[in-house]
Amino acid sequence: MTLQAIKYENGTLEVLDQLLLPKESKYIPILGVEDGWKVINKMQVRGAPAIAIVGCLSLAVEISKEEFEKKKALRREVEGKLNYLISARPTAVNMKQAADHLISYINSLDNDESISAQEMQARFVAAIEAMLEKDISDNRSIGEFGAKAILNNVTDGEQVRILTHCNTGSLATAYFGTALGVVRCLHSASRLENCYFTETRPYNQGARLTAYELVHDKIPSTLVCDSTVAYLMKTAQINAVVVGADRVAANGDTANKIGTYQIAVVAKHHEVPFYVAAPLTSIDFSVNTGDNIVIEERPQVEMTHINNIRIASPGVTCWNPAFDVTPARLITGIITEKGVFRPSELSTLQSQLQDHKNSLPQL
Numbered sequence: 001m002t003l004q005a006i007k008y009e010n011g012t013l014e015v016l017d018q019l020l021l022p023k024e025s026k027y028i029p030i031l032g033v034e035d036g037w038k039v040i041n042k043m044q045v046r047g048a049p050a051i052a053i054v055g056c057l058s059l060a061v062e063i064s065k066e067e068f069e070k071k072k073a074l075r076r077e078v079e080g081k082l083n084y085l086i087s088a089r090p091t092a093v094n095m096k097q098a099a100d101h102l103i104s105y106i107n108s109l110d111n112d113e114s115i116s117a118q119e120m121q122a123r124f125v126a127a128i129e130a131m132l133e134k135d136i137s138d139n140r141s142i143g144e145f146g147a148k149a150i151l152n153n154v155t156d157g158e159q160v161r162i163l164t165h166c167n168t169g170s171l172a173t174a175y176f177g178t179a180l181g182v183v184r185c186l187h188s189a190s191r192l193e194n195c196y197f198t199e200t201r202p203y204n205q206g207a208r209l210t211a212y213e214l215v216h217d218k219i220p221s222t223l224v225c226d227s228t229v230a231y232l233m234k235t236a237q238i239n240a241v242v243v244g245a246d247r248v249a250a251n252g253d254t255a256n257k258i259g260t261y262q263i264a265v266v267a268k269h270h271e272v273p274f275y276v277a278a279p280l281t282s283i284d285f286s287v288n289t290g291d292n293i294v295i296e297e298r299p300q301v302e303m304t305h306i307n308n309i310r311i312a313s314p315g316v317t318c319w320n321p322a323f324d325v326t327p328a329r330l331i332t333g334i335i336t337e338k339g340v341f342r343p344s345e346l347s348t349l350q351s352q353l354q355d356h357k358n359s360l361p362q363l
């Protein structure tokens, strides 16, 4: 078993085909942007941070093989290919945030007359490569902040019971994960009694991917059906729910895997703290509320079949939104690499967070 979703070294990229997990662990070579777009669109690679990292690395692979006499030719190619990669999946914001950042960076390199086309190409590729390590560092910070916030709500030494949804671990990021990173930190601190996690129909990120990670790490955990969540919170004294995010709006409304909203409603009913764990690159201040977030709808075959075996009657009509939006009023805190914020604090901290994002090394 391996938990390395992304293998990148010196211009060579391979990704773990997550459609084959857990039965088969197979890596796919990514030779350029078209390969990157396809594996993201087919969800062979998925998870908001991983989508951005694989998309950008596929560009790095492609331009590393080319020679550019003119800086403007390199800038034009980068802009066109980044905008193409954004189109692979519409809801997660991380690829767009990365594209915006990289386009701003390539323009600054283009405008710097002291830099040759070759230097511009090398610096640009290095900026993309830096995304891998930064994501891992951010995830560890998210994990620590999240574990601390959850343990602040319980008595000293008490072990906690957590519920999570979908997959937000090493298979959704460069490594360690966001919400699952919080679970890993709780386990490392010997404060995790159990992590309950949902199957997460129809792609089964929980049953196939989160189970794969928690079994690999020997973390105490229990798989539940999506329909079990309310009964679980009624009977198992869950201490906190921690989920990931695909796009957080400026007011804290959060788009995440379908089923997240109903878990938040049940958590509110049972007075269980509900946390969203996500890096700053998942916060989209250009979107005021969750009403403005585009929700991807996936092919109905992903509902009617599992491993090419039909499980729903022929001729059935399906509705398959891949995400839903949890309103900020149901969210206790948003766990980022810079700390835990109440949804209402995002707007007041926007300038500070925006300054922080602008101060980040170029990706």
Ligand SMILES: CSC[C@H]1O[C@H](OP(=O)(O)O)[C@H](O)[C@@H]1O
Pocket (backbone or CB within 6 Å): 046, 047, 048, 049, 165, 166, 167, 168, 169, 172, 173, 178, 179, 205, 243, 244, 245, 246, 256, 257, 258, 322
């Ligand atoms: C840290 S992963 C964030 C997010 O991405 C997943 O969606 P998908 O598997 O469709 O890419 C899920 O919503 C996770 O919470």
